[in-house]
Amino acid sequence: MQRLWLLLLWAAGTACADDLDALKLADQPAPKAERASDSHWYAETALVSARYGKSRAYNQRLSLEFQLDKTLAPGWRAVLADRLDLNWRQQPARQDGVNTLKEAYLSRQLSTEQIVDLGRINVTQGLASGYNPTDFLRDGALRSVISVDPASLKKNRLGSVMLRGQQLWDGGSLTALYSPKIAAQANGAALSPDFGATNKRERWLLALSRQMTPTLAPQWLLYGSRGQAPQFGFNLSCLLNDATVLYLEWAGGRSRSLLSQALHGADDSAFRNRLASGLTYTTPNKLTLTLEYEYNGSAPDDAGWDALGRGSPLAYATYRAWQQQQQELPTRQEVFFYANWQDAGLNHLDLAAMQKYNLADHSRLSWLEARYHLDKVDLALQWQGHNGTPVSAYGAAAQQRAWQLLLRYYF
Numbered sequence: 001m002q003r004l005w006l007l008l009l010w011a012a013g014t015a016c017a018d019d020l021d022a023l024k025l026a027d028q029p030a031p032k033a034e035r036a037s038d039s040h041w042y043a044e045t046a047l048v049s050a051r052y053g054k055s056r057a058y059n060q061r062l063s064l065e066f067q068l069d070k071t072l073a074p075g076w077r078a079v080l081a082d083r084l085d086l087n088w089r090q091q092p093a094r095q096d097g098v099n100t101l102k103e104a105y106l107s108r109q110l111s112t113e114q115i116v117d118l119g120r121i122n123v124t125q126g127l128a129s130g131y132n133p134t135d136f137l138r139d140g141a142l143r144s145v146i147s148v149d150p151a152s153l154k155k156n157r158l159g160s161v162m163l164r165g166q167q168l169w170d171g172g173s174l175t176a177l178y179s180p181k182i183a184a185q186a187n188g189a190a191l192s193p194d195f196g197a198t199n200k201r202e203r204w205l206l207a208l209s210r211q212m213t214p215t216l217a218p219q220w221l222l223y224g225s226r227g228q229a230p231q232f233g234f235n236l237s238c239l240l241n242d243a244t245v246l247y248l249e250w251a252g253g254r255s256r257s258l259l260s261q262a263l264h265g266a267d268d269s270a271f272r273n274r275l276a277s278g279l280t281y282t283t284p285n286k287l288t289l290t291l292e293y294e295y296n297g298s299a300p301d302d303a304g305w306d307a308l309g310r311g312s313p314l315a316y317a318t319y320r321a322w323q324q325q326q327q328e329l330p331t332r333q334e335v336f337f338y339a340n341w342q343d344a345g346l347n348h349l350d351l352a353a354m355q356k357y358n359l360a361d362h363s364r365l366s367w368l369e370a371r372y373h374l375d376k377v378d379l380a381l382q383w384q385g386h387n388g389t390p391v392s393a394y395g396a397a398a399q400q401r402a403w404q405l406l407l408r409y410y411f
Contacts, residue, residue, distance in 0.1 A: 038068060039066070039067065039070070040066075041064070041065060041067065041410075041411050042064075042065055042408050043062070043064050043408070043411070044063040044064075044065070044407065044408040044409075045062050045063075046062075046063075046404055046405065046407075047059075047060055047404070048061065048402060048403070050401070051399070051400050051401040051402070052398055052399060057089070057090040059087065059088060059089045059090055060087070061085060061086065061087050061088075061146070062085075062086045063084065063085045063086070063146065064084045065082070066080070067080070068080040068081075075108060075109045075110070076106070076107070077106070077107040077109070078106055078107075079103055079106075079107065079119075080103065080104050081103040081104075081122070082101050083099070083100045083102060084097065084099045085097065085098050085100070085144045085146065096190070098143050098188075098190050099190060100143045100156060100157070101159075101193050101194075102120075102122050102156070103119075103121055103159045104119050104159075105118060105119025105121050106119055112168075113167060113168045113169060114166070114168070115165070115166045115168075116164070116165050116166075117162075117164040117165075117166075118163050118164075119161065119162075120158070120159040120160065120162075120193075121159045121160065121161075121162055121164060121177075122155075122157060122158070123137050123159065123162070123164070123205075124154045125137075125205075125221065125235075126249050126276070127248075128247065128249045128276035128277070128292055128294075129150060129278070129292055129336065129338050130294060130336030130354075131276045131292070131329060131334070132276065133250060133251035133275060133276060133296075134221050134223075134233035134235060134249055135154075135327075136205060136221075136223040136233070136251075137160050137179070137198070137203070137205070138154075138157070138326075140158075140197040140200070140325060140326075141159075141160075141327075142157050142158075142325075143157070143158060147382070148365065148384060149367065149369070153327070158197055158198050159198065160179045160198040160203070161179060161195060161198070162177045162178060162179040162180075164177040165177070171210065171211040172208070173207075173208075173209045174206070174207070174209075175205070175207040175208075176204075176205070176207075177204065178202075178203075178204045179199060179202070179204065179205075181200060181201050182195040182200075183200060186200070201227065202225070203223070203224065203226070204223070204224045205221065205222070205223045206221065206222045206223075207219060207221045208221075214239075215238055215239040216238055217236075218236045219233075220232075220233070221234070221235075221251075223251075228255065229253050229254035229255065229269070230253055231253035231255070232252055232253055233249075233250065233251040234248070234249070234251075235247075235250075243281055243282050244279060244280070244281050245279070246278075246279055247277065247278060247279075248275075248276075249277065250274070250275050252271060252272065252274065252297075253271065253272070254269050254270065255298060256268055256269050256298075257272075257299075258296075258299050258300070258319070258322075258326075258328060259300055259304070259319060262318060263315055263319060272297040272298045273295070274296050274297060276292055276294045276295070277292065277293055278290055278291050278293060286341060286343055287342075288340045289337075289338075289339050290336075290337065292335070292336040292338075293335060294329060294334045294335070294336055295332060296328060296329040296331075296332055297332065298328070299328065299329050299331050299332050300330075300331060300332070300360075301332050302331070302360045305330070305331045305332075305360045305361065306360075306361075309361075309392075310391075316391060320396065330358070331358055331359070331360040331393060333358075334357060334393075335356075335357045335359065336354075336355075336356055337353075337355045337357075338352075338354045339351075339352065339353045339354075340352045348374070349370070349371070350371045350373070351369070351370055352368070352371070353368050354366070354367040354368075355367075356394065358388070358392065358393040358394060360393070361389065361392040361395075362388070362392075363386070363387060363392035363394040363395045364386075364387050364388065364394055365384075365386055365394040365397075366383075366384070366386075366387070367382065367383070367384050368382065368383045376411075377408065377409055377410070378407070378408040378410075379406070379407055380404075380406040380407075380408070381403070381405055381406075382406065383401075383403055383404075384399075384404070385400070386400050386401075
């Protein structure tokens, strides 16, 4: 009756209604604020149908991923990210597993402008989508490749053990890190933290960012590694209009060619440039398109790449294995295209497409994904295809075509 009486008074426009509502709310306990969970984890299962030449194999994968970001005390924070992949392969018939300790570090906020981190940290640099010349800490970091999507490759990799400090100010920041040598060789054991993959030599990095104008934000980098000359880096993004972003990523310095490094050839050190530049355009209906040009001055030119493919099979295989481990372009030039469409005609349905096109041998890698998001479940279907001659950049892959059906459950 009281509620009905109040409602009638409100409808009649009585002046005391607001006061009565306020008193009523004051007598009720305040609602408890929703607190975000410190930890997140999910399980993902995948069925893969892959074609190798004229044969087809059916593989399975089970992955478990755990992430923790917890405040331990005022100014203290702990971060942990770990992934376990279990694989059952038909050709050759075997079972294997690999654990990737992506991050494990402590963070101390000394003030609102100063932060210090210590531990294993996955530092990713660069504005480009398909190839990042300034991502200096990526080599050797991949233990398990579950997707060729560049975003997956950056996220699901080992971080490097380091001490990192950050100084922030209005419109800019300075980051400095030091990563020591811990082990000389990588360790492929399933549960190994594999410090030799990421911390096989001393490395350091300085990164200075500055917001010059509301639409212009450059970043300068200086990277050093024992046994190598310093490398310089530069990132620049510019908002051309409300829908279009132009970006440029460059790195350069004296270094040996990739072939010299991979095959232990003569020292051919010279100043070499690496570049990625492109445009990203977003439509009003959540479709994002990216077109990117990529250049690697350390890689073989067209003539050198052709000679490598016609030469020793052992030299070719050695170079390709080393280049993939370093996550470098195999040849001088490539073109990268990526499209992502959120809520693609249907709420919670996302579509993605990627293609890498090699300008030296005209081979290409194509990848498609359809992903549907439910409350605690993701369903995804992926297709991957390689086209090109047997010794081309992408035609050389043993797996020519593959379908992958994924189910991910968030706990």
